[in-house]
Amino acid sequence: MTLLTILLMAVITFTTRYLFIHPRLPVRLGAKMAKLLSFSAPAVLTAIWVPIIFIQQGQLSISLHNPYLIAATLAIVAAAKSKSIYLTMFVGLITFVLSRYILTL
Amino acid sequence: MxxxxxxxxxxxxxxxxxxxxxxxxxxxxxxxxxxxxxxxxxxxxxxxxxxxxxxxxxxxxxxxxxxxxxxxxxxxxxxxxxxxxxxxxxxxxxxxxxxxxxxxxxxxxxxxxxxxxxxxxxxxxxxxxxxxxxxxxxxxxxxxxxxxxxxxxxxxxxxxxxxxxxxxxxxxxxxxxxxxxVIPTIINLPILVTVIVAALLSVVFKLMQFELDLVAAALIAMYCGYLTERFLYKKKDMNDEGTHKISPSVKDSI
Structure with a gap:
């Protein structure tokens, strides 16, 4: 039963990724639509990471007791200043681990 | 070589x-x-x-x-x-x-x-x-x-x-x-607007436990970015009129 579920899940994830690049699908994108879609990367990726930072156990958490918020703030500064993926990840992860540790003391 | x-x-x-x-x-x-x-x-x-x-x-x-x-x-x-x-x-x-x-x-x-x-x-x-x-x-x-x-x-x-x-x-x-x-890709106002709207709405929708939270937040954010760009573009067009007439398509390619 679990095997069947996994198989059907695979069909769904592949379909959502593949459907709109299938050539025979009767979809044509005009210039306006293409412009609109050019904003999809910042929009979707942001809608993924921001809730991870601000929502803890279903509750909005805007306080210095939220290690996600502290670490994300420093990571944003690091990303804006350095534009380096590695440095941003390093700064973010170190601050996250440290602030989590300090907050549980 | x-x-x-x-x-x-x-x-x-x-x-x-x-x-x-x-x-x-x-x-x-x-x-x-x-x-x-x-x-x-x-x-x-x-x-x-x-x-x-x-x-x-x-x-x-x-x-x-x-x-x-x-x-x-x-x-x-x-x-x-x-x-x-x-x-x-x-x-x-x-x-x-x-x-x-x-x-x-x-x-x-x-x-x-x-x-x-x-x-x-x-x-x-x-x-x-x-x-x-x-x-x-x-x-x-x-x-x-x-x-x-x-x-x-x-x-x-x-x-x-x-x-x-x-x-x-x-x-x-x-x-x-x-x-x-994402942060390094914020190079102009329309993208900044997109990111801010996506950030706010994704949190609001998630707190409302709206099932399509992510996609809805992203779509509205994309539209806001798009509108911002159109607005800026129109303003630029109006400013350019009467001063120097470079066609927008030429300027875009610079």
Whole structure:
């Protein structure tokens, strides 16, 4: 039963990724639509990471007791200043681990 | 000095691998979490490994494991998977004109590999155009697939020895990766507006427990970015009138 579920899940994830690049699908994108879609990367990726930072156990958490918020703030500064993926990840992860540790003391 | 074709392909493959490497490393905790959680929730090793092998999705895998372990109905599991995966429709649409013209083999491969991470590396306006950029895309996406599988397998093997990892805050690794990817792309006002609207709405919708929270927030944010750009463009046009008449299309190409 679990095997069947996994198989059907695979069909769904592949379909959502593949459907709109299938050539025979009767979809044509005009210039306006293409412009609109050019904003999809910042929009979707942001809608993924921001809730991870601000929502803890279903509750909005805007306080210095939220290690996600502290670490994300420093990571944003690091990303804006350095534009380096590695440095941003390093700064973010170190601050996250440290602030989590300090907050549980 | 002219590059031979083979050398050029090798260089692009290397670039694809190196560009994806930080993301491959960043999903290590998340992959181990998925693999070990499956084992801890009584999945067989085969089932646990089939997840990254054919479903190949982070959050959908994680949520489905919990649902299956709690004996949720098949319809619930599949519907949830669909909702979580629905953001990929946007990726396919955004890349449609570039990918639909490819030979079947490339199209299916890139379709299968089209994750958040590969999409994040595909924003160049010529990505996937020409064989070299295809090699780049397939190596970047393919290496992500291999690493995701590896981390999951590591989680499956270590699974029963590991404590429950779900409350360790491993999702922060995902968040910081996307911060690193998004923040440097904010180069103008329309993108800034997009990011701010997406940030606010995604939190509001999630708190409202709206099922399509992510996609709805993203769509509205995209539209706000689009409107901002149109507004700026019109204002610029009006300012230019009477001073120097350069056609907008010429200015755009500068």
């Amino acid at each position: 002219a590059l031979t074709k083979k050398k050029a392909r090798w260089l692009m493959a290397k670039k694809g691998f190196l560009d994806m490497l930080p993301l491959n490393l960043a999903v290590l905790p998340w992959g181990i979490l998925c693999g070990s959680l499956a084992v801890q929730r009584d999945f067989s090793a085969l089932e646990a490994i089939l997840m990254p092998l054919i479903v190949f999705a982070g959050s959908a895998q994680l949520v489905a494991i919990e649902l299956i372990a709690n004996n949720a109905s098949l319809a619930t599991i599949l519907f949830t998977t669909f909702i979580i995966s629905s953001r990929h429709f946007l990726y396919g649409l955004a890349l449609r004109d570039k990918l639909k013209v490819l030979p079947t083999k490339w199209r299916y491969s890139l379709g299968f590999l089209l994750t958040d991470e590969l999409f994040a590396l595909s924003s160049h306006n010529k990505s996937f155009v020409g064989q070299l950029r295809l090699v780049y895309g397939v190596v970047a996406g393919g290496s992500f697939y291999v690493f995701w599988l590896l981390w999951n397998v590591a989680g499956v093997i270590a699974g029963s020895y590991l404590p429950d990892l779900t409350h360790l805050g491993l999702d922060f690794a995902i968040a910081v990766t996307f911060i690193a990817l």
